[in-house]
Amino acid sequence: MTRTLDAATIERINKQLLRNNYTDVGEVGVVSTIVLIPCLILLSLMDGPLFAKVILIAFLCALAGAWYLVKRAEAQERPAPDVSGLEVQQLEGYFDWQLARLGGRPIFKYNFGPHHLHMETSAASFFHGDEQLKLNRRYRVDAVFITGRSWYDTGYYLLRETFQEITDDSDLSAKEKGLVAAREKRLNSMLEARYKRLHRVYQKPQGQLEAIGDGINFAACLFGVFWLFFVGLYGLACIALMVLGVALFAVIADPDSHWFALGMLSIAVIFGACGNLCRKMQVRRKGFVEVDSIVSCNPDEAKVAYKRKIEEAQWHAPVHNPEGNSQ
Structure with a gap:
């Protein structure tokens, strides 16, 4: 007997495949934004006539916009997905x-x-x-x-x-x-053979787990203030924004200075080196206690490995009968 998909599953898969058609468009938008913003900042800090900077900035923006429009047009030309009638x-x-x-x-x-x-x-x-x-x-x-x-x-x-x-x-x-x-x-x-590092596993009395790696935090180094907001370190994020604001005012006062670029570089280096330490202090303030150290590829693997370790310890623990003899 041939089985086919029901209507709800067909609709769900078609929507997912339609989103997949526009994956390239989203990637182009993200990549162009990440590359364009530093280029615009560097161009604004460079010496030279204003009209030349405006022309270069306009050219870069037009190039990124054209790339995005081409990818979007390609996605719209693709036929809409339809999995109805496919055999299960x-x-x-x-x-x-x-x-x-x-x-x-x-x-x-x-x-x-x-x-x-x-x-x-x-x-x-x-x-x-x-x-x-x-x-x-x-x-x-x-x-x-x-x-x-x-x-x-x-x-x-x-x-x-x-x-x-x-x-x-x-x-x-x-x-x-x-x-x-x-x-x-x-x-x-x-x-x-994949890259692994030591992760510290923290646990709340209620059972909630957090795992934080030792060493450099590459996400904090690359994304700086955005990473601070993402992990909930709002106080440090405000301090970093204040530093960038002061550096920006210094650039406005003296266009030949490079204080803003120096501030961005300092934030990347400081939080890249100390980001994991800040996270550990944060979870301790929330009531977490360090319970184990596990070598793994990422925090999720460290938490799952810790849970499995606890389960295996419970399975192998001796069972005591009412008379007090272990079995």
Whole structure:
């Protein structure tokens, strides 16, 4: 019996694929804004006639605007996605993590066993945190095959509503179990080779967890004041804005000075070096207590690893019967 998608699922997938059509447009807007703002600031601080600066600024803005309009026109010309009538198939197997190439540059791509996945359904969209553990488990899930405009936009779209883990491997043959063990060894070596750092895990009495890495905070270095607002360090954000305001007034008073650029550089260096320390002080003020230190790739993995560590400790803890003898 052929199964097809219901109306609600068709509408949800079509909306998601339509948003995917405009992904390039959003990326162009973000990239052009990030690149354009520093260029405009540097141009305003450079020596030279005003009319030349205005012409250069206008040219850069026109270039960014034209790039955005071209990408938007390309997105509008693409046909609207429609997955109605597609056959639903049940897939079973393991997520696989392999090195591929996109536009000449290497990327890591997920497959579901021999099945190529659509870009909207990577393994990371189904689970977060302990990726190494999740990749070594078997799953069963319904899927539809979607043909896109490129190879990374073509593949199986997995339905989250039917996603389930298979905990019993007794149906696998000895040969299949050997292949699974070899695959796990390859994946583990690839995942272990990624950049990791020591994360401090903090916990509230209510059970809420926070994990903060040691060393340099690259997000704070790159985004400065925006990062301070994002993590809730509003006091430091106000101080940083005051420093930038004073530097801006200094530039207005003396156009040949470079105080604003110096202020931006100082904020990037200071919060890049001390951002994680500020976060640790912040969580302690909120009542968090340091409970463990775990080496992981990111804070989510550190929190999941800590939870699993606690669960395993509870499983192996001796059980005492009413007479006081441990079992």
